[in-house]
Each structure stands twice: as C-alpha cells, then as structure tokens.
Amino acid sequence: MPVKNRVFYFDLLNIAACYGVVWLHCSGDAFTFRLDKYWITSLIIQVIAHWAVPVFFMLTGANLMDYREKYSTKVYFRRRFSRVFIPFFVWSTIYLIWKCKLGWIKFSGGRELLSLYLNNGIEGIFWFFYPLLAIYLSIPVLTIFAEEKYKKQLYYLTGMGIVAYSFLPLLPGLFGISYSADLNPPVVGGYMMYVLLGWILKNESFSKKVRCIIYGAGAAGAVIMFAGTILLSLKAGELNNIFWDYMAFPTLFMACAVFLLAKHRHFKISENEKIGLAAAKLSQASFGVYLIHIMIIDFLVLNGHVNGDSRWWMVFGAAGVYVISAGIVVVCKKIPGGKYLFP
Incomplete structure (x- = not known):
C-alpha cells in the first residue's frame, strides 16, 4: 500500500534529481x-x-503552490526558515571554516565576510539557494494562481516566462540579434517559470498525444544540447555552452518530459509499502545530500582516492558519492540535533 501523505512520483523525481546533480x-x-x-x-x-x-x-511549485490549504502563511515561513535557511547558513559556515583552513578562502573583515554569505562566495554549488529563497518569499503571493478561476492568468504568466527566458536570450548568440533585457517580465524571472510549470504539470491532465509531443520535445532538447554544443564549440574554437543555461529551451523541454514521464508511468513497486518507505526516506535525505556531496567529492579527489579526470569516475563515481552522502545524512538525522544539520 502507498505511504500515507506521500506522492511516490514526487519522491522518485526528488531522488533522481538529487542523483543527477551529484552526477553533474x-x-x-x-x-x-x-x-x-x-x-x-x-x-x-x-x-x-x-x-x-x-x-x-x-x-517546489508542485508542493507549495497550495500550501494555504494545509497550513497558515506563518507556519509556511517558519518551516522554510527551519528547513532551508538554517541548514544553508550552518553549512555555509562549515564550508567557510573548511576552505579557510585549506587556504581557499581569505577575508579581512566583517564586510568581506558578510559579502561572502550574501554573494555565494563560499561554496559555488550553493548558488541554488539564492533563487530558491527568493522563490519562497514570492510564493505567498503566487498562491492565488493555484485557484481554478485564475488558470488562464497562470498559463499566461508561464507562457510569457518561457518566451522571455527560454527563447529570447538565445537570439544574440545564435542569430546576432540583440534585444533589451528590460523586455523580460520580472514577475516570472529567477526560475519562477519552473515553479509555475511544476504546479501546472502536477494538476493538468494532458492527452496521450500531447504527452508524446512533450516527450518528443524532451528528446529533441537533449539532441540540440549535445549536437549544438559540439558544432558551436568547433566553430568558435572554444566551449560554447549557450544551450546549457537551465532556463534555455533544451533543458526546459527535457525537464517537462521527465516530470510528465514520472507522473504518468505506473510503478508497481510503489504499491509495496517497504519500497515506498525507502523511497520516502531517500527523498527526505536529498537536501542533505545536496549540502554535503561536494565535500565528499573534494575529499576523495584531493586525497588521491579517485582520479577525478577518469571516465570511470565520470560514469560511476556519482553512485559512490551518492551512497556515502545519503548514508551520512540518514544516520545523522537519527542523532539528537541532527535535524538542524539535515532537516
């Protein structure tokens, strides 16, 4: 039987996305x-x-756009503060101490120290938290679009974001056509497009034909990113990663295809309670894995335990890093006070 109050494909996507980040x-x-x-x-x-x-x-959008149906805005902010901001601050401090000890980071005063925290100057992969925190601050306003009567406005905002942030930015690099960034609608800037898409894909019932079109677009996005990177880089004589932007349409198409595939794929294993519980536990560990996996990678590479440039490491290294990181998180969550490190 399914685990109560859990959406299995959400857990599956969370686990897969976490592993994907480690692999990257x-x-x-x-x-x-x-x-x-x-x-x-x-x-x-x-x-x-x-x-x-x-x-x-x-x-984030699929889970939080309707939070008002479950708890108050006060509870919403309290949960975001304890589950995201505190661990982010604590782990930023841990990374700061570690990197200062290694000589990777130096600062001379309080202003420089504050700048490190405010400008993602401590750990590069923590860039993710800055737009995420901005999204959390915006969601109480955007929840209105979770109501059925504002469905048209929701689609309008999302479509506007896709055009402005997934297609227009490619014009200068691909066609030499410049445009003013002031044309970009701020209301759907900063990855907000994906938050709205998450809510839409969760709740909308797409026909099989439409789903197949989206799957095809996802496959096309992968081909465009791969072939486009090679062709444009050969032409430039250096890396041209214009298609790598997370907002660009190749990644947009791939993300939508993966989300829908997980939603509509029937997983028989989800009916097994033990597997459902294991998936829930791994999904709940994803945030912690994100926080510590880069430290595990650095430790293994810097101490010569692995060759970071080998193809073996590229293909299979993520599995080991994920297992080690997830194991640490699961164990620490059982220790008193561990929830402050890994909520």
Whole structure:
C-alpha cells in the first residue's frame, strides 16, 4: 500500500534529481572544450542529467503552490526558515571554516565576510539557494494562481516566462540579434517559470498525444544540447555552452518530459509499502545530500582516492558519492540535533 501523505512520483523525481546533480558535479570535464573521448563522455552526462536542477524548482511549485490549504502563511515561513535557511547558513559556515583552513578562502573583515554569505562566495554549488529563497518569499503571493478561476492568468504568466527566458536570450548568440533585457517580465524571472510549470504539470491532465509531443520535445532538447554544443564549440574554437543555461529551451523541454514521464508511468513497486518507505526516506535525505556531496567529492579527489579526470569516475563515481552522502545524512538525522544539520 502507498505511504500515507506521500506522492511516490514526487519522491522518485526528488531522488533522481538529487542523483543527477551529484552526477553533474562528478563530470566537470565538459567545461574545458577538447574533442576527445573524455570530453564527449562528460558532455553526454551533462546532457542526460541537466534536467535535474529545473525539476527541483518544479517540485517546489508542485508542493507549495497550495500550501494555504494545509497550513497558515506563518507556519509556511517558519518551516522554510527551519528547513532551508538554517541548514544553508550552518553549512555555509562549515564550508567557510573548511576552505579557510585549506587556504581557499581569505577575508579581512566583517564586510568581506558578510559579502561572502550574501554573494555565494563560499561554496559555488550553493548558488541554488539564492533563487530558491527568493522563490519562497514570492510564493505567498503566487498562491492565488493555484485557484481554478485564475488558470488562464497562470498559463499566461508561464507562457510569457518561457518566451522571455527560454527563447529570447538565445537570439544574440545564435542569430546576432540583440534585444533589451528590460523586455523580460520580472514577475516570472529567477526560475519562477519552473515553479509555475511544476504546479501546472502536477494538476493538468494532458492527452496521450500531447504527452508524446512533450516527450518528443524532451528528446529533441537533449539532441540540440549535445549536437549544438559540439558544432558551436568547433566553430568558435572554444566551449560554447549557450544551450546549457537551465532556463534555455533544451533543458526546459527535457525537464517537462521527465516530470510528465514520472507522473504518468505506473510503478508497481510503489504499491509495496517497504519500497515506498525507502523511497520516502531517500527523498527526505536529498537536501542533505545536496549540502554535503561536494565535500565528499573534494575529499576523495584531493586525497588521491579517485582520479577525478577518469571516465570511470565520470560514469560511476556519482553512485559512490551518492551512497556515502545519503548514508551520512540518514544516520545523522537519527542523532539528537541532527535535524538542524539535515532537516
């Protein structure tokens, strides 16, 4: 029987997206253009897993756009503060101490220290929390669009965001056509498009024909990102990653396809209570895995335990990092006070 109050495909997407992020961070060779087997392998991994970050934002919308039906805005902010802001601040401080000890970060006073916290100057992959916190602040206003009577306005906002942030930014790089960024509607800026899409894809019933079109668009997005990166980079003589932006249409199409596929795929294993509980536990560990996995990667690479440039590491390293990180998180959550580190 299904686990009470859990949506199995949400848990599955959360786990898969978390693993995808770890995989991306184990295959950084793609950022240095050279047309060899190592670069191609890394590029393939980047394409396969690139949907992961947008899906996290989509799950935020799918889970929180209707929070008013479950609890008050006061409770909403209290939960966001305790479950996201406090762990983010604590782990930023832990990374700061660690990197200062290694000599990777230096600062001379309080202003520089504050700037490190406010400008993502401590750990690069923590960039994700800055737009996420902005989204959390915006959702109490956007919940109005969860109401059926505002469905047209919701679609209008989402469509406007897709045009402005997924297609227009490609005009200068692909066609040499410049445009004013002032045309971008701020109301759907900063990954808000994915938040709205998450709510739409969760609640809308798409016909099989429409779903197949979206799946086809997702496959096309992967091909465009892969082939486009190679062709444009060869032409430029250096890496051209214009299609890598998480807001660009190739990633948008892939993220929508993956979300819908998970929603409409019937998983018989979801009927098994033990598997449902295991999926729920792994899903709940995803945030903690995100917080510590880069430290695990750095530890393994810096101490010579793995060759960070090998294809073996690119393909299989993420599995080991994920298992180690998830194990640490699950154990720590059982320790008194562990919830403050890993909510």
